Amino acid sequence: MVTKETIRTAPKVLLHDHLDGGLRPATVIELAQETGYAGLPTEDPVELGKWFRSGADRGSLELYLEGFTHTVGVMQTPDAIARVASECAQDLAADGIVYAEVRYAPELSTQGGLSLDEVMQSWLDGLEAGARAAAAAGNPIVIRAIVTAMRQFARSVEIAELSVRFRDEGTVGFDIAGPEDGFPPSRHLDAFQLIHRANFHITIHAGEAFGLPSIWEALQWCGTERLGHGVRIVDDITVKPDGEVEIGRLAQFVRDNRVPLEMCPTSNVDTGAVESIEKHPIDLLRRLRYRVTVNTDNRLMSGVSLSDEFDTLARTFGIGLDEMQWLSTNAMKSSFLAFDERLRLINGVIKPGYERLKAEAQAQSPTLV
Numbered sequence: 001m002v003t004k005e006t007i008r009t010a011p012k013v014l015l016h017d018h019l020d021g022g023l024r025p026a027t028v029i030e031l032a033q034e035t036g037y038a039g040l041p042t043e044d045p046v047e048l049g050k051w052f053r054s055g056a057d058r059g060s061l062e063l064y065l066e067g068f069t070h071t072v073g074v075m076q077t078p079d080a081i082a083r084v085a086s087e088c089a090q091d092l093a094a095d096g097i098v099y100a101e102v103r104y105a106p107e108l109s110t111q112g113g114l115s116l117d118e119v120m121q122s123w124l125d126g127l128e129a130g131a132r133a134a135a136a137a138g139n140p141i142v143i144r145a146i147v148t149a150m151r152q153f154a155r156s157v158e159i160a161e162l163s164v165r166f167r168d169e170g171t172v173g174f175d176i177a178g179p180e181d182g183f184p185p186s187r188h189l190d191a192f193q194l195i196h197r198a199n200f201h202i203t204i205h206a207g208e209a210f211g212l213p214s215i216w217e218a219l220q221w222c223g224t225e226r227l228g229h230g231v232r233i234v235d236d237i238t239v240k241p242d243g244e245v246e247i248g249r250l251a252q253f254v255r256d257n258r259v260p261l262e263m264c265p266t267s268n269v270d271t272g273a274v275e276s277i278e279k280h281p282i283d284l285l286r287r288l289r290y291r292v293t294v295n296t297d298n299r300l301m302s303g304v305s306l307s308d309e310f311d312t313l314a315r316t317f318g319i320g321l322d323e324m325q326w327l328s329t330n331a332m333k334s335s336f337l338a339f340d341e342r343l344r345l346i347n348g349v350i351k352p353g354y355e356r357l358k359a360e361a362q363a364q365s366p367t368l369v
């Protein structure tokens with residue numbers, strides 16, 4: 001089986017990772033002290049890490065979202081936002097990620113008086129500084145931002161405009177997130193139409209806490225290009241006892257159109273969208289050749305890195321380097337980066353990276369090949 005170290009060094013691509021869900025526990029504590037934020041449950045980094053983890057793993061999206069009060073609470077100054085973004089880029093690069101899209105809802109960082117533009121500027125400056133530091137440490141990464149609007153609030157048009165305004169500074173798309181049940185994506189049609197008219201990109205959190213109608217609206221009303229999670233698409237797929245698979249019209253549409261699924265296995269178990277990793281449909285969907293990608297969602301709350309997620313898939317479903325390469329290439333193809341830059345990363349970084357690792361594995365255990 002592929003080792004954890006091989007997984008870490010393999011070139012990986014991350015499309016679904018929340019900036020406010022990936023802070024280092026020690027940084028949360030330091031920023032709380034610097035910015036005068038009171039209310040952390042503990043000031044010990046190890047304990048705080050555990051607190052986030054145990055708070056998240058309670059089988060409900062609403063409970064899962066509680067921990068964000070604290071991470072967002074310390075992200076209210078330009079320096080704090082830039083530091084969090086810079087550390088995010090460095091942590092992802094150190095995990096072997098060569099391309100990442102990191103998302104955040106800037107409206108969450110305006111409690112201390114910052115404007116949306118100031119939040120964006122600090123976030124993008126931080127990503128750039130982090131990518132520079134990562135390259136200097138020998139871990140080059142290309143990193144871009146997806147601007148999220150909260151689905152329970154009413155600022156999505158303004159946020160969509162913001163995402164387009166910063167497209168030459170590092171944003172690549174627009175997303176909506178937050179509680180899914182009761183807040184269908186079609187509430188934000190104006191925002192999605194604005195994005196379409198600007199020839200910009202859309203991904204929508206759908207099919208996580210709520211089922212097929214949410215996926216259908218995201219695709220057919222809002223015109224999303226990718227599905228955040230999309231895990232419940234499996235409700236439209238029936239595997240009969242004899243192994244024959246029946247695929248409904250919506251699931252067929254998703255497969256035929258190669259709609260990328262931003263799947264986040266551990267997070268889906270934490271929020272109760274899926275009962276266990278063993279029962280996660282990611283392997284079925286992969287075998288049915290859906291455009292599956294593997295993601296972290298919230299590294300702090302779910303206590304994972306992208307390498308951990310691949311390691312879990314290797315141990316649970318036996319995926320190896322071939323499957324990892326396929327999943328990583330899927331993600332790169334599905335990114336919102338310009339086509340020529342995508343090709344450059346696929347042919348110049350991902351393909352040679354896996355070829356080298358596969359040759360190494362073959363040299364080490366020739367009898368197994």
Ligand SMILES: [Zn+2]
Nearest residue numbers: 018205228297
């Ligand atoms: Zn998410």
